[in-house]
Amino acid sequence: xxxxxxxxxxxxxxxxxxxxxxxxxxxxxxxxxxxxxxxxxxxxxxxxxxxxxxxxxxxxxxxxxxxxxxxxxxxxxxxxxxxxxxxxxxxxxxxxxxxxxxxxxxxxxxxxxxxxx
Amino acid sequence: xxxxxxxxxxxxxxxxxxxxxxxxxxxxxxxxxxxxxxxxxxxxxxxxxxxxxxxxxxxxxxxxxxxxxxxxxxxxxxxxxxxxxxxxxxxxxxxxxxxxxxxxxxxxxxxx
Numbered sequence: 001x002x003x004x005x006x007x008x009x010x011x012x013x014x015x016x017x018x019x020x021x022x023x024x025x026x027x028x029x030x031x032x033x034x035x036x037x038x039x040x041x042x043x044x045x046x047x048x049x050x051x052x053x054x055x056x057x058x059x060x061x062x063x064x065x066x067x068x069x070x071x072x073x074x075x076x077x078x079x080x081x082x083x084x085x086x087x088x089x090x091x092x093x094x095x096x097x098x099x100x101x102x103x104x105x106x107x108x109x110x111x112x113x114x115x116x117x
Numbered sequence: 118x119x120x121x122x123x124x125x126x127x128x129x130x131x132x133x134x135x136x137x138x139x140x141x142x143x144x145x146x147x148x149x150x151x152x153x154x155x156x157x158x159x160x161x162x163x164x165x166x167x168x169x170x171x172x173x174x175x176x177x178x179x180x181x182x183x184x185x186x187x188x189x190x191x192x193x194x195x196x197x198x199x200x201x202x203x204x205x206x207x208x209x210x211x212x213x214x215x216x217x218x219x220x221x222x223x224x225x226x227x228x229x
Contacts (some may be wrong), residue, residue: 004159006222035219041222042205058216090159103148104209106217108159 001072006091006109013116021076021112023091029107030096032074036060036087037111043090045091049074050096081116088113123206123220131228136193137180138223140206141186149182149189149211150217163204164191198229 007022011056025032033048035058047115062087065077074093078085092106124139140149148167152160164181166173167188173180179192193200203224207217 015221033216040221043219045218048216059218092160103165104217105150105162105165106152106160106207108161111157112228 002093002095002097004107004109006089006112006115008112010113011115013078015082015116017081018077018079019081020078021091021114022087023074023109024072025074025091025093026072026108027093027095027107029093030071030105032068032091032093033058033106034064034066034074034076035090035092036085037090042057046076046089069110076115077112080116083116086116123204123223125223126221127224127226128194129226129228131167131199132196134196134227136196136200136225136227138191138204138206138225139191140191142189142206142208142211142220143187144208148186148211149180150166150207151178151180151189151191152205152207152219154205160205171193193225196225196227198227201225201227 004025030051031079034046035043037043044060046064049055052068052071055066068074089112091109094106122141146168148165150165151162151163154160164175164178164180172206177194182189203222205222206220
């Protein structure tokens with residue numbers, strides 16, 4: 001099993017350019033999410049999806065769009081990149097939320113390092 | 118805002134010593150999880166403790182949870198150089214659709 005696959009691993013953009021970070025999982029996980037990791041800030045949730053066709057905002061959604069047309073894929077789009085979006089981005093997935101008795105353990109991808117000049 | 122606050126931010130010890138990391142959080146939780154991140158890699162789940170549990174063990178890992186103080190600690194016993202990594206706590210809170218909120222992490226360095 002590949003788990004969670006993110007592409008590209010590295011990307012350099014100029015301010016104002018657009019791009020899409022790809023995320024795919026082969027574990028049939030219903031829940032997928034995007035985090036960004038910045039020094040001293042830990043991981044912050046950008047967007048998440050509880051299933052195909054359903055997405056919602058996390059803590060820091062501004063400047064990012066997502067869609068979930070299939071269970072496997074959850075791309076993150078930057079429509080007009082800004083230097084403040086320089087970060088390492090992680091995609092993570094898990095099984096369906098099982099509520100109070102569940103264990104919402106995330107499986108992470110290896111990360112995508114984005115630099116916006 | 119961050120749910121989990123970790124202490125210390127950085128910890129340097131010698132091989133064979135024990136390492137203790139602490140995590141405090143703000144709201145009621147379903148469970149609290151600890152993850153490890155090696156340099157340049159993604160996070161890997163280590164251990165989960167539920168809100169009705171006080172202590173849990175897994176190999177050289179010991180996690181405690183004090184819901185009255187809204188805090189948790191991760192103890193790594195007999196540390197090895199290979200334990201060098203960043204460690205994050207993450208809280209799974211009530212009525213949040215299973216979203217995990219991460220702390221800022223503790224950077225552990227174990228010197229041979």
